[in-house]
Amino acid sequence: MKNQTVIGVFDTLSQARSARKALIEQNIKEDSIDVSKYGEHGRRGENYERNSTKVEGFFDRLFGDDDHEDDRDYKRSDAAHDVASRGTVVTVHTETMEEARNAATIMDRYGAIDFDNRYDQYQNDSFDADRNRNQLNERFGDVDESETIEVIKEDVKIGKREVNTGGGVTVRSHVIERPVEETLRLRDEEVFVDRKQVNRPATNADFKDRTINVQEKHEEAIVTKEARVTEEITVGKKVSSHDEKVHETARETEIEIDKGTNRNTREGDMKNRRDN
Numbered sequence: 674m675k676n677q678t679v680i681g682v683f684d685t686l687s688q689a690r691s692a693r694k695a696l697i698e699q700n701i702k703e704d705s706i707d708v709s710k711y712g713e714h715g716r717r718g719e720n721y722e723r724n725s726t727k728v729e730g731f732f733d734r735l736f737g738d739d740d741h742e743d744d745r746d747y748k749r750s751d752a753a754h755d756v757a758s759r760g761t762v763v764t765v766h767t768e769t770m771e772e773a774r775n776a777a778t779i780m781d782r783y784g785a786i787d788f789d790n791r792y793d794q795y796q797n798d799s800f801d802a803d804r805n806r807n808q809l810n811e812r813f814g815d816v817d818e819s820e821t822i823e824v825i826k827e828d829v830k831i832g833k834r835e836v837n838t839g840g841g842v843t844v845r846s847h848v849i850e851r852p853v854e855e856t857l858r859l860r861d862e863e864v865f866v867d868r869k870q871v872n873r874p875a876t877n878a879d880f881k882d883r884t885i886n887v888q889e890k891h892e893e894a895i896v897t898k899e900a901r902v903t904e905e906i907t908v909g910k911k912v913s914s915h916d917e918k919v920h921e922t923a924r925e926t927e928i929e930i931d932k933g934t935n936r937n938t939r940e941g942d943m944k945n946r947r948d949n
Contacts, residue, residue, distance in 0.1 A: 677773040679765040681780035682757050682788070684809060685816040686710050689761040692783040696765060696776060705766045712759040714802040715795070721758045729754050752792035759795075760786060784813060831919050844908050861891040 683689040689708050697703050711721035732754040763785075765776040777785075794800035809816045864887045 677767040677770060679767065679773050679776045679780070680753070680757075681763040681765075681777075681785035682753075682760045683763065683780075683784060684714050684760050684786065684805065686713070686761045687816045688784050688809070688813060689763050691813075692763055692780050692785070695779045695783065699775060699779060701765060701767065701772065701776060707764040708761065709764075710761040711757060713761070714806055715759050715800050716802070717758050725758070732757065752788050755795055756786055756788050756791050784809060831921060842908060844906060857894055859892040859894065862889045864889050 681689075681692060683692065686708075689710070693706050693708055696706055709720075709724075710718070711724065712718040732750045763780060765773075765780075767773045767776060791800070806817070
């Protein structure tokens, strides 16, 4: 029965995933490891807003009951909840204390946060996210882009790689609205009936049924819009090349053999040397 729970909080999902991979490589069962991202670099994210009650309840159960009779438990629960809500939480369920210690050591290796220290920084507003990010990048590589951290062995090899020079162009398009105003003269019709008194002799032509139908009309404004492309902006890169000499040194061993005469014979492994 699993009776030990180890919690680690990381500033980035990349660190948490690297820790999870290392835990699995140390024979900790994959289904015993949970990874939940709630924020990053000291900021709460949308996932925390959806799960805040669940997260708070979890740490309440972990450090004590809801009454918080022990002030130390209350502070640790509050600190753990606040720190966890701003990072990625890795929860490891283990069966033995030895496994728990091993899991804690692995998570520390990948930069698990010190709850109390970070909580104090949050409380006194001394936490600097940019400085913390730079420290993580120096220690683990680009933690915001990479999902794993690999151990690299340096060899004496000369090659080339692409690096970001910091230059570049960002082009964004935004839809804006501008008011358009036009004055129109609109015509309105109104039907009128004019009755006036007359006195003239009637003829047979006057005795007939007649219907006069006059319709009122008026003009109203209509608006039509047509969108036209007026300009095209193309963003690309021009590539050029240049030659660069790279200088490096390689060490080799020379052996001196003294054969007991006045003459020292100096031998070197010359056949392995290359002609420059």
